[in-house]
Amino acid sequence: MLRYILWRIAAMIPTLLIISALVFIIIELPPGNFLDSQIAEMQAQGETVNLQDLEELRHQYGFDQPPVLRYFNWLGGMLHGDFGYSFEYQLPVSEVVGDRLWLTVLVSFVTILFTWLLAFPIGMYSATHQYSWSDYGLTFLGLLGIAIPNFMLALILMYFANIWFGTSIGHLMDQKFLGEPMSWEKARSILSHLWIPVIIVGTAGTAGMIRRLRANLLDELQKQYVMTARAKGLHPFKTLVKYPLRMALNFFVSDIGSILPSIISGAEITAIVLSLETTGPMLIKALQSQDMYLAGSFLMFLAFLTVIGVLISDIALAFLDPRIRLAGRSTK
Amino acid sequence: MVKGVNLRVLPGKVTALVGESGSGKSVISQSVMGILPSTGRVSGKILFTDPLDGKTTDILQLPQDGEAIRSLRGSRMAKIFQEPMTSLSPLHTVGNQISEVLDIHTEATKDERRAQTEEMLGLVGFSRPSRTYDMYPFELSGGMRQRAMIAMALICRPALLIADEPTTALDVTIQAQILELLRELQHKLNMAMLLITHDLGVVANMADEVVVIYHGEIMEAGPVDAIFRTPQHPYLKGLMAAVPHFDMKPGERLKALREVPVNSDTLWAKKKQIENAPDILLSVRDLTKTYTTRKSGLFGGKGSTTVRAVDGVSFDIRRGECLGLVGESGSGKTTVSKILMRAVTPDGGSVSFDDGHGRIDVLAAEGDALMELRTKIQMVFQDPVSSLSPRMTVQNILSEPLEIHGRGDGAYRLEKVRALMQAIGLDQRYLNRYPHSFSGGQRQRIGIARSLALGPQLLICDEPVSALDVSVQAQILNLLKDLQKQLGLTYLFISHNLAVVDYMADRIAVMCGGRIVEIAPREIILRNPVHPYTRGLLAAVPFPDLDRPLDFETLQASGASDQRAWGAQFSSDGSGEGLAPADLGEGHLVLARRSVDARELRSW
Numbered sequence: 001m002l003r004y005i006l007w008r009i010a011a012m013i014p015t016l017l018i019i020s021a022l023v024f025i026i027i028e029l030p031p032g033n034f035l036d037s038q039i040a041e042m043q044a045q046g047e048t049v050n051l052q053d054l055e056e057l058r059h060q061y062g063f064d065q066p067p068v069l070r071y072f073n074w075l076g077g078m079l080h081g082d083f084g085y086s087f088e089y090q091l092p093v094s095e096v097v098g099d100r101l102w103l104t105v106l107v108s109f110v111t112i113l114f115t116w117l118l119a120f121p122i123g124m125y126s127a128t129h130q131y132s133w134s135d136y137g138l139t140f141l142g143l144l145g146i147a148i149p150n151f152m153l154a155l156i157l158m159y160f161a162n163i164w165f166g167t168s169i170g171h172l173m174d175q176k177f178l179g180e181p182m183s184w185e186k187a188r189s190i191l192s193h194l195w196i197p198v199i200i201v202g203t204a205g206t207a208g209m210i211r212r213l214r215a216n217l218l219d220e221l222q223k224q225y226v227m228t229a230r231a232k233g234l235h236p237f238k239t240l241v242k243y244p245l246r247m248a249l250n251f252f253v254s255d256i257g258s259i260l261p262s263i264i265s266g267a268e269i270t271a272i273v274l275s276l277e278t279t280g281p282m283l284i285k286a287l288q289s290q291d292m293y294l295a296g297s298f299l300m301f302l303a304f305l306t307v308i309g310v311l312i313s314d315i316a317l318a319f320l321d322p323r324i325r326l327a328g329r330s331t332k
Numbered sequence: 333m334v335k336g337v338n339l340r341v342l343p344g345k346v347t348a349l350v351g352e353s354g355s356g357k358s359v360i361s362q363s364v365m366g367i368l369p370s371t372g373r374v375s376g377k378i379l380f381t382d383p384l385d386g387k388t389t390d391i392l393q394l395p396q397d398g399e400a401i402r403s404l405r406g407s408r409m410a411k412i413f414q415e416p417m418t419s420l421s422p423l424h425t426v427g428n429q430i431s432e433v434l435d436i437h438t439e440a441t442k443d444e445r446r447a448q449t450e451e452m453l454g455l456v457g458f459s460r461p462s463r464t465y466d467m468y469p470f471e472l473s474g475g476m477r478q479r480a481m482i483a484m485a486l487i488c489r490p491a492l493l494i495a496d497e498p499t500t501a502l503d504v505t506i507q508a509q510i511l512e513l514l515r516e517l518q519h520k521l522n523m524a525m526l527l528i529t530h531d532l533g534v535v536a537n538m539a540d541e542v543v544v545i546y547h548g549e550i551m552e553a554g555p556v557d558a559i560f561r562t563p564q565h566p567y568l569k570g571l572m573a574a575v576p577h578f579d580m581k582p583g584e585r586l587k588a589l590r591e592v593p594v595n596s597d598t599l600w601a602k603k604k605q606i607e608n609a610p611d612i613l614l615s616v617r618d619l620t621k622t623y624t625t626r627k628s629g630l631f632g633g634k635g636s637t638t639v640r641a642v643d644g645v646s647f648d649i650r651r652g653e654c655l656g657l658v659g660e661s662g663s664g665k666t667t668v669s670k671i672l673m674r675a676v677t678p679d680g681g682s683v684s685f686d687d688g689h690g691r692i693d694v695l696a697a698e699g700d701a702l703m704e705l706r707t708k709i710q711m712v713f714q715d716p717v718s719s720l721s722p723r724m725t726v727q728n729i730l731s732e733p734l735e736i737h738g739r740g741d742g743a744y745r746l747e748k749v750r751a752l753m754q755a756i757g758l759d760q761r762y763l764n765r766y767p768h769s770f771s772g773g774q775r776q777r778i779g780i781a782r783s784l785a786l787g788p789q790l791l792i793c794d795e796p797v798s799a800l801d802v803s804v805q806a807q808i809l810n811l812l813k814d815l816q817k818q819l820g821l822t823y824l825f826i827s828h829n830l831a832v833v834d835y836m837a838d839r840i841a842v843m844c845g846g847r848i849v850e851i852a853p854r855e856i857i858l859r860n861p862v863h864p865y866t867r868g869l870l871a872a873v874p875f876p877d878l879d880r881p882l883d884f885e886t887l888q889a890s891g892a893s894d895q896r897a898w899g900a901q902f903s904s905d906g907s908g909e910g911l912a913p914a915d916l917g918e919g920h921l922v923l924a925r926r927s928v929d930a931r932e933l934r935s936w
Contacts, residue, residue: 224418230367232433232484233405236397243421322468323422 005315012307019303020078024071027292027299033063034087034290061085074293078300084293088286093297097279103172104278106190107197112259114202115209122206123213128240130218138210145207154200154273161196170275172197178277201270209252216251220244246320253316260309261302333359333372334548340541341492343383346518346525348539348556350532350571352801353772356548357528361494364526365411366391366401382408383491407437410485414497416477420469426453427465430484437488452483456513474661475506479513486517493518494526499534503660503828508872511538512884530802532575533874536560537882544568560878574806575876576835578858586835588807592757592777594814610686613822614649614672614694614709614790619681621667641667642678643846646913649790651687654816654823656837656854658830658869664846665826669792671695672824673711674702685709687789707737710783714795716775720767726753726778727763733785752781756811773804777811784815792824797832809835830873834858839919842866847911849902852920862922864898 035057058064062073077084083093122142126135158170172193177186220226221244229239268280275281279298286294318325334356341347351357362368364378378391394401413419420429430452431445440448446465453461456479469477478498485493495514499507515538518525527538535542535556542559544551544567552565563569573587621642642664649655659665670676672683672694683694687708697705713719720729730749734740740748753760756777767775776796783791793812797805809832816823825836833840834854841851842865850863861867874882902911902924913921 224413224415225421227362227367228411228413228419228429228481228484229421230397231365231405231411233402233407233436234432235402242424246423247421321423322425323470326468326471 004318008311008314012311015307016300016304019307020075020300021071023296023299023303024067024074027290027296028067030290034292035061035063037290038087061087074296078297083297086286086291086294088289088291088294093294096294097282097297100277100279100282103190103276104280107172107194107201107276107278108262110194111198111202111205114198115205118202118206119209119213123210124217124240124245126210126214127217127221139214142207142210145203146211148203150200150204150270151273153203154197154270157196157200158274172277197270197274197276200274212251213248216248217244220247223247250317250321253313253320256313256316257306257309260305260312336376337545337548337550339543339550339553341524341526342541343381343491343524344518344522345540346515346527346538347541347543348527348529348535349543349545350529350535351545352530352803354547355545357545358496359548360545361411361496361526361528364391364492364494365405365409366394366396367405380404380409380492384408403437406433406490407488408490409492409494410488410490411494411496412478412481412485412498414500416469416474416481416501419481420477422468422470425466425468426472426480429469430480430487433484433487449483449487452487453480455517456480456483456486457509474502475510478502478506478510482510482513482517486521486523489521490523492524492526494528496528497530498527500529500531504830505660505868505872507534508874508882508884511874511882514538515884531874532572532802532876536876536878537874544571557878560876571802572876574803576806576809576831577875577877578831578834578873580835582855585813586806586810588810589803590807592807592811594757594811594818595754610688611650612648613651613685613687614824615684615686616648616668616672617646617682619645619668619671619678619683621664621671621676621678640846642671645681645843645846645848647841647848647851649822649824652816652820652822653838654825654836656833656840657824657826657843658828658833658840659843660828660869663843665828665843666794667846668843669711669794669824669826672709672792674705685790703737707786708788709790709792710786710788712776712780712783712791712793712796715799716772716779717767717799719779720775720782722767725764725766726758729767729778730782730785733782737786739786748785752785755784755815756781771804772800773807776800776804776808780808780811780815784819788821790822790824792826794826795828796825798827798829805832812836830858830869842869847923848913848921849923850921851913852916853918856918856920862916862920863924864902 035054039054062070065073074084081094085091086093086096089096122138126138129135173186173189174193177183177189180186221240223244225243226239229243230236234242268284270276271278271280272284283295283298285291286298337356337360339347339349339360349357349360359368359372363372363374364380368374374392376392379388380391381388389400389404391401391404420426427446427449431449434440434445434448438445450461450465453464458464458476458479464472464480469480472480482498498514499510502510511534514525517523527534529535539556541554542556543553544559544565546567551567552559552563559568560572563572567589570587570589574589576586619642620640623639623641645664645668647655657665657668667676671678674694674697678695681695685692685694685705685708692701692705694705694709724732727746727749730752731745734745734748739745749763750760753763758774758777758781762770767778770778776799780796796812797808800808812823813836815821823836825833827833827836837854839851839853840857841848842857842863843849844865850857850861850866857866858870861870871883902922911923912926914924915921
C-alpha cells in the first residue's frame with residue numbers, strides 16, 4: 001500500500017511538469033503581453049509613453065528574455081512559493097489571491113456539504129420508492145435543478161430578493177468589512193450572506209448527484225446479494241446501508257477527484273453575477289487582461305488539485321473496495 | 333405467474349420442485365420467505381410449523397418485512413441461491429456476511445460469533461476456516477462460494493432450507509460435491525429442504541417427494557418413486573423422454589416436447605460430393621496458447637502467472653462426423669474453438685482445413701483466403717440472447733453474412749433467407765420481427781440458421797444448448813442432428829454436459845487443464861474410460877434414474893481435475909519425462925507417460 005502511494009506521488013511530478021509547460025504555452029499563445037495591452041490602452045487614451053521607461057519595465061519583468069528562460073524562472077519561483085507578480089494589481093500573486101482563496105474554500109466546502117446532506121437521503125428515498133409519486137416529484141425537481149443555469153437562478157433570486165425583501169443578496173459580506181481583519185462581526189456577516197450562493201451553486205450539483213445515486217442504487221438493488229441479505233432477516237434499512245449503498249459509493253468516491261479543483265474555481269459565472277469575493281471572477285479577469293503570472297498560477301493550482309484529487313480518490317477506492325485492493329492475491 | 337399451487341415440505345425430508353424457466357418455481361420460493369419483489373401479489377396460505385415449538389404461522393399474514401417475518405428468515409428458514417458469484421456481496425468478507433446472521437438472530441458476542449462461524453465453515457468443507465473467514469468472496473472459486481453460501485444459510489440451524497437451483501451454475505464434479513454436502517447436512521441437522529431445480533438427475537439423487545410445475549400450475553406431485561417409475565402426466569412423461577441419457581441405443585432419438593420439422597430441400601442445391609475428398613476435414617496439431625496475468629493488484633509483490641489455456645492439443649475431425657469436446661469450465665474448450673475461428677491467435681501449432689478444394693492453413697490464411705475460409709467454418713454460440721443483435725430483424729440477421737460476402741442481389745438473398753427459415757422450422761411471417769419477440773429456443777434456431785447461411789462445411793457449436801431448458805434442448809439437438817444428416821455437415825460440438833455430447837457425437841475428446849486427456853469413439857469412452865479424469869467426470873453425472881444413484885463415496889473431494897489423485901501413469905513427475913497420447917487401439921488415445929504401455933493403463 002505504502003509503495004503504491006509513494007509510486008503515485010512520484011508519478012505526479014512528471015505529470016505536473018507537463019501541465020506547467022502546457023499552461024505556460026497557453027498563456028503565452030495570445031500575441032503580445034500585459035505591457036503591450038497596457039500600452040495600447042494608454043495610447044488609446046492619448047497618453048504618451050516613455051520608451052525608455054518601457055524598456056526598463058520590460059527588463060524588470062523579464063519580457064526581454066527568451067520564453068524558455070522565463071518558463072524556468074516561473075517554474076523555479078513556484079517551487080519556493082514565489083508565484084510571480086500580478087501586473088494588474090501591482091502586487092505579488094500570493095497576496096492578491098490570499099484572502100479570496102479562503103473565502104472560496106469556505107463557499108465551496110459548505111456547498112459540498114449542502115449537496116451531500118441533501119442528495120443522499122433524497123437519492124436513497126427515490127431509489128427505494130421507484131416510480132412512486134414522491135419519486136416522480138423529486139425527479140422533476142431534480143431535473144429542474146439541472147436544467148436551470150446557475151447564473152440564471154442567481155439573477156432570479158436577486159430580483160425577487162430585491163422586490164420582496166428590499167435587500168441586495170450580492171457579495172459574501174457587508175462591504176464595510178472588506179479588507180478588515182477577521183472579527184466576530186465579520187464572521188457573522190459572512191455567514192448571513194453565505195446561504196444564498198450555497199443554494200445557487202449547490203442546486204445543480206445536488207440534482208445531478210441525486211440522479212446518479214438513484215441510478216446506481218437501482219442497479220445495486222436488483223443484485224442477488226440484496227435478496228441474500230433480506231433472506232437473512234436483516235432489517236430493510238440496514239440492508240440498504242450495508243450492501244447496495246456501500247457498492248454505490250464507488251462512483252461517489254471517484255468524484256472526489258473532480259470536486260477538489262472545483263472548490264477553487266468555484267462557479268465563476270455565478271460569482272460574477274453575485275459579485276462574490278471569491279477567486280472565480282479574479283481568474284476570468286486575469287485571463288482577459290493577460291495578467292500572465294496570476295492566470296498561470298491559478299491554472300497550475302487547479303491542475304495540482306486535480307492530480308491530488310485523483311490520487312485521493314484512487315487511494316480511497318482501494319480502501320473501500322477489496323476487489324481493487326486484493327485482485328490477484330492468491331486464490332484458494 | 334403462479335395459479336393455485338399446493339405443495340408440502342415434510343420435516344426432515346426433501347421436496348423437489350421441478351420445472352422449466354418461467355414456470356414459477358422461484359416465485360414460490362420467494363413468497364415462502366416473504367421476499368417477493370413488491371410488484372407481486374400473493375394470496376392463499378403458506379403455513380410454517382416450527383418443529384422446535386410446534387407453533388404454526390401463516391407467513392402471508394405477517395406484515396411485509398416486519399419484525400415477525402424477519403425473525404423467521406435466516407433463523408428458522410434459510411435460502412441458497414443459484415448464482416454463487418452474485419449472491420454474496422463482493423465488498424464484505426465471507427466471515428462478516430456469515431456471522432451477520434448470528435448478529436441478527438442471536439445474542440452471541442463477537443468472539444462467539446467468530447467461533448461459531450469458523451465451526452460452520454469447517455463443517456461445509458473449508459480446510460482452514462479461520463483463513464476463509466477473512467477472505468472476500470471473489471477470492472474463492474464457484475464451488476467454494478456455494479459452500480460459503482450454504483454455511484451462511486445453515487449457521488442458525490434452520491428448520492427449512494430452500495435451495496434454489498443450488499448447483500446449476502457449477503461444473504458436474506463440483507455439483508456432485510455440493511449435492512453430497514447438502515444431503516449430509518440435511519440428515520445431520522434433520523432439516524426439511526425445498527430443492528428447486530430443472531435437472532431430473534439431481535431430483536432422482538436428492539428428493540423424497542417431487543412436485544412438477546408447468547406454467548405456474550402443478551402438473552404432478554408425489555413420492556419420488558411414483559414420479560420416476562410411473563409418471564402419469566403427459567408433461568412429465570415428455571420431460572423425461574426429452575433428457576438425453578447414457579443408455580440410449582445408437583440411433584435412438586430424443587422426443588422433444590415440441591418437435592420442429594426440418595426442411596432443407598430448398599436451402600441449397602445438393603452439393604456435388606467431391607470424388608477424392610480427403611477423409612479428414614480439419615486437422616489440429618500441437619496447439620498452444622498461454623495467457624499471462626499480472627499477479628499483483630495495486631499492492632503487494634509484482635509477478636505474473638502464466639496460464640496454459642491450451643497446451644499441446646492435437647485432434648482430427650473427419651468429414652461428416654460430430655466430434656464432441658467435453659471438459660469443465662476453464663479446461664480450454666472455448667479457447668480451442670476461438671482459435672479455430674481465428675478469433676484468438678495461438679502461440680504455436682498448426683490447423684489445416686481440407687474440403688477437397690485444396691488444403692488451407694487456417695492459422696496463416698489472410699485476405700481473400702481468410703474470407704473464403706470464413707464461409708467454410710461457422711459458429712453457433714452459447715447464449716442465444718446476446719449473440720443476436722437486438723436492433724436487427726431476423727431478415728437482417730440472416731442476410732448479413734450473404735451481404736458481407738457479396739452473395740447475389742437483394743432478391744436472391746431474400747429467397748435464401750426464406751429457405752433458411754424453412755430449414756430451421758420458423759414461419760416466414762416472422763422475418764420482420766426482432767429477436768426479443770422469440771423464445772430462447774427459437775433464437776438459438778435463428779443463430780443456427782445464420783451460421784448456415786454461407787453453406788459451411790464445419791460448424792463449431794460452443795455449448796449450444798447450455799442456456800436452454802430441457803424440453804427445448806432436445807428440440808435443438810434433434811434439429812442439429814437432422815441438419816447434419818441432410819446437409820452433410822461436420823460438427824465440433826463443445827459442451828460440459830456429457831449426456832448431451834454422448835447423444836450428439838461420434839467421437840468424444842475430453843479436455844482437462846488445456847490438454848486432451850482422452851479421445852475415443854463414443855461407445856468406448858462411455859463404457860470403458862481409461863483416464864481417471866474421464867472416470868471422475870462420468871461418475872459425477874447425476875442420472876435421472878432411481879436405480880443409479882450417484883456414488884458419493886468415489887467422488888474425490890478435490891474434484892476430478894486434481895492431478896495428485898490421478899495415479900502415477902497419468903501425471904508427469906516433473907523430471908522431464910513428458911506426457912504423450914498412448915494408443916489403445918480403435919482410435920482410443922489416452923494422455924499418459926511415455927514409458928507406460930497400454931495394458932498397464934487399462935488395468936489401472
